[in-house]
Amino acid sequence: xxxxxxxxxxxxxxxxxxxxxxxxxxxxxxxxxxxxxxxxxxxxxxxxxxxxxxxxxxxxxxxxxxxxxxxxxxxxxxxxxxxxxxxxxxxxxxxxxxxxxxxxxxxxxxxxxxxxxxxxxxxxxxxxxxxxxxxxxxxxxxxxxxxxxxxxxxxxxxxxxxxxxxxxxxxxxxxxxxxxxxxxxxxxxxxxxxxxxxxxxxxxxxxxxxxxxxxxxxxxxxxxxxxxxxxxxxxxxxxxxxxxxxxxxxxxxxxxxxxxxxxxxxxxxxxxxxxxxxxxxxxxxxxxxxxxxxxxxxxxxxxxxxxxxxxxxxxxxxxxxxxxxxxxxxxxxxxxxxxxxxxxxxxxxxxxxxxxxxxxxxxxxxxxxxxxxxxxxxxxxxxxxxxxxxxxxxxxxxxxxxxxxxxxxxxxxxxxxxxxxxxxxxxxxxxxxxxxxxxxxxxxxxxxxxxxxxxxxxxxxxxxxxxxxxxxxxxxxxxxxxxxxxxxxxxxxxxxxxxxxxxxxxxxxxxxxxxxxxxxxxxxxxxxxxxxxxxxxxxxxxxxxxxxxxxxxxxxxxxxxxxxxxxxxxxxxxxxxxxxxxxxxxxxxxxxx
RNA sequence: GGGCGCGUGGCUCAGCUUGGAUAGAGCACCGGGUUCCUAACCCGGCGAUCGAGGGUUCAAAUCCCUCCGCGCCCGCCA
Numbered sequence: 194x195x196x197x198x199x200x201x202x203x204x205x206x207x208x209x210x211x212x213x214x215x216x217x218x219x220x221x222x223x224x225x226x227x228x229x230x231x232x233x234x235x236x237x238x239x240x241x242x243x244x245x246x247x248x249x250x251x252x253x254x255x256x257x258x259x260x261x262x263x264x265x266x267x268x269x270x271x272x273x274x275x276x277x278x279x280x281x282x283x284x285x286x287x288x289x290x291x292x293x294x295x296x297x298x299x300x301x302x303x304x305x306x307x308x309x310x311x312x313x314x315x316x317x318x319x320x321x322x323x324x325x326x327x328x329x330x331x332x333x334x335x336x337x338x339x340x341x342x343x344x345x346x347x348x349x350x351x352x353x354x355x356x357x358x359x360x361x362x363x364x365x366x367x368x369x370x371x372x373x374x375x376x377x378x379x380x381x382x383x384x385x386x387x388x389x390x391x392x393x394x395x396x397x398x399x400x401x402x403x404x405x406x407x408x409x410x411x412x413x414x415x416x417x418x419x420x421x422x423x424x425x426x427x428x429x430x431x432x433x434x435x436x437x438x439x440x441x442x443x444x445x446x447x448x449x450x451x452x453x454x455x456x457x458x459x460x461x462x463x464x465x466x467x468x469x470x471x472x473x474x475x476x477x478x479x480x481x482x483x484x485x486x487x488x489x490x491x492x493x494x495x496x497x498x499x500x501x502x503x504x505x506x507x508x509x510x511x512x513x514x515x516x517x518x519x520x521x522x523x524x525x526x527x528x529x530x531x532x533x534x535x536x537x538x539x540x541x542x543x544x545x546x547x548x549x550x551x552x553x554x555x556x557x558x559x560x561x562x563x564x565x566x567x568x569x570x571x572x573x574x575x576x577x578x579x580x581x582x583x584x585x586x587x588x589x590x591x592x593x594x595x596x597x598x599x600x601x602x603x604x605x606x607x608x609x610x611x612x613x614x615x616x617x618x619x620x621x622x623x624x625x626x627x628x629x630x631x632x633x634x635x636x637x638x639x640x641x642x643x644x645x646x647x648x649x650x651x652x653x654x655x656x657x658x659x660x661x662x663x664x665x666x667x668x669x670x671x672x673x674x675x676x677x678x679x680x681x682x683x684x685x686x687x688x689x690x691x692x693x694x695x696x697x698x699x700x701x702x703x704x705x706x707x708x709x710x711x712x713x714x715x716x717x718x719x720x721x722x723x724x725x726x727x728x729x730x731x732x733x734x735x736x737x738x739x740x741x742x743x744x745x746x747x748x749x750x751x752x753x754x755x756x757x758x759x760x761x762x763x764x765x766x767x768x769x770x771x772x773x774x775x776x777x778x779x780x781x782x783x784x785x786x
Numbered sequence: 787g788g789g790c791g792c793g794u795g796g797c798u799c800a801g802c803u804u805g806g807a808u809a810g811a812g813c814a815c816c817g818g819g820u821u822c823c824u825a826a827c828c829c830g831g832c833g834a835u836c837g838a839g840g841g842u843u844c845a846a847a848u849c850c851c852u853c854c855g856c857g858c859c860c861g862c863c864a
Contacts, residue, residue: 232804233806235806235807239806239807240807240808241807245806245807247806247807247845249806249844249845250806250844252844253844259844282807283807284806284807284844284845285806285807328864330864365864368863368864369863369864370863370864371864497862499862501862502862503862511789511860517862519861519862520862521862522862523862524862526862528862528863528864529863529864530864533864552858553790553791553857553858553859554858554859555859555864556789556790556791556858556859556860557789557790557859557860558859558864560789560790579790579791581790581791581792581857581858582857582858584857584858588856588857589857589858590857590858612826615826616826618826619824619825619826620824635826646799646800646812647798647799647800648799648800650790650791650792651791651792651799652791652792652856652857652858653798654798656797656798658813659797659798659813662812662813663826664812664813664826664827665811665812665813665826666798666799666800666811666812666813667812667826669826670812670826670827672826673824673826673827674826674827676824676826677823677824677827680823680824681823681824684823685823720803723803724803725803726803728799728800729800731800732799732800732801732811735800735811735812736811739811742827742828743828743829745823745824745827745828746819746827746828746829747828749822749823750823751823752822752823764823785824786824786826
């Protein structure tokens with residue numbers, strides 16, 4: 194067995210502390226297995242130590258006062274490599290590690306791992322993360338892009354934590370919505386309903402992004418169809434054509450064009466997909482008919498009065514008014530949920546874990562999907578990551594129909610414009626291309642950070658001034674800190690990877706604290722992947738940048754004497770760690786800004 | 787009516803997974819800091835009965851129950 198290089202600089206210290214606590218407890222006549230000590234250990238420490246052990250529970254078991262137990266353990270703590278001091282504060286045993294050793298262990302690990310510091314080796318089965326999957330009917334609004342940012346960040350974190358991840362975008366080219374688009378565009382413009390023509394105000398033309406071009410009239414078409422049964426019937430025929438494998442000539446092409454336009458918007462945010470799965474594939478390969486056949490055999494299969502096939506899902510506790518889940522219309526066409534069952538069967542065949550990132554309006558869909566999987570005897574289930582809506586200050590979620598949608602492309606344009614202004618205000622030496630490059634990276638960083646910093650289960654109120662903030666708890670603040678570190682390194686003339694240091698030269702409080710923050714990065718990555726709490730990654734990036742800036746103002750680097758090389762090494766480690774954190778957030782680390 | 791989620795300084799959030807010591811940030815506001823490594827920065831100040839009530843516990847923002855408020859969903863749409 195080759196001993197694996199530890200991925201976390203804290204690991205040996207925690208191990209030593211736990212051993213010491215256990216030994217000390219025994220000396221004090223108490224039983225404290227190392228696993229229990231580890232379980233109860235507070236890794237964040239408190240005001241008095243790097244790690245803390247609350248003695249209450251141990252004391253309760255022994256029927257002794259907690260403060261007395263803490264004092265006894267502190268007194269009996271054996272001399273331990275890596276541990277500098279142990280003292281009791283009331284009922285807490287506070288342990289300080291040897292800062293010099295922690296600094297050495299941390300910087301050594303950062304330099305050895307480089308771009309993979311914080312990551313773990315790839316282990317375990319393949320994971321599928323499906324996210325975004327917005328219908329190709331028009332441009333992204335900001336509400337929808339939360340899915341993409343969340344899913345992309347989750348995928349990056351999972352990869353870093355050792356999973357082999359494949360991201361998928363499920364393209365709905367089959368439903369009524371896609372059919373509406375090809376239906377209207379198959380008609381000459383002079384045959385469009387008046388309301389639809391009015392919605393198409395003649396903007397755009399050749400240069401316009403196709404998602405915007407084709408999507409602009411979508412709400413008007415949708416509204417028109419609600420009022421006109423004859424037109425709706427035409428659309429239904431298109432659905433049938435698609436379902437039977439003979440879609441209208443323009444169908445796939447328009448869908449692809451709109452999708453390409455949408456993807457171009459995500460590309461600016463650094464979001465790409467490994468695979469695209471088209472819904473119609475599941476018709477073509479016969480898997481939807483196969484799923485329907487399995488459903489038909491269910492004892493809970495029922496035929497509705499008009500001939501539609503449904504499953505009586507009352508047994509699954511679905512909170513519907515009617516517990517009948519229709520899986521096939523009377524005209525033989527399938528429904529979204531039915532195709533989604535076929536899609537998931539395919540995923541289960543390829544992946545050990547299946548994760549779906551869904552907006553909370555899909556909550557019921559998720560439960561229905563589970564119920565139908567159960568109905569056909571499938572035991573595996575997807576893991577759902579549900580996020581809340583982005584709402585508008587006036588109240589309510591972003592909605593195209595209500596006119597409250599903020600388009601991602603508009604937010605992007607505004608963010609780039611503001612970033613350009615900021616860049617130009619402080620840099621006159623840059624070439625135009627560099628100004629653009631930096632402005633776009635800052636814009637993307639601001640947008641991504643603004644979304645990812647909030648827990649997915651919290652609703653987000655969209656405010657322009659917040660989304661465009663470049664200060665404080667923001668993406669640009671972190672990027673700026675990175676650029677500051679990079680600048681320092683450039684001027685130092687020392688390459689990061691060859692940085693040499695003497696750990697005992699780094700003894701200022703700001704230096705030790707900065708190392709501590711660097712050292713906890715692997716723990717944050719693991720936590721983020723395990724919990725899905727992507728906001729922890731954003732919080733960490735801000736914390737590290739913040740501590741770096743404090744250090745920067747507190748101690749000179751290039752102008753210092755004996756500490757110069759060691760401080761440069763520390764800056765190199767910060768730059769690396771900050772860069773790795775930004776990478777996981779999908780934000781471009783800028784060498785200068 | 788049922789289901790899911792949320793409620794933490796004036797505003798926006800973190801902390802809740804795994805209960806632990808004085809509840810952390812950012813914005814706004816007030817006061818400072820640049821002959822010096824990038825001021826998109828830093829330092830100080832102001833400001834919180836963690837929605838309400840009850841329960842569990844040595845200990846609750848964190849776990850459980852009830853209530854109140856807000857958002858969304860409850861389609862042969864996706």
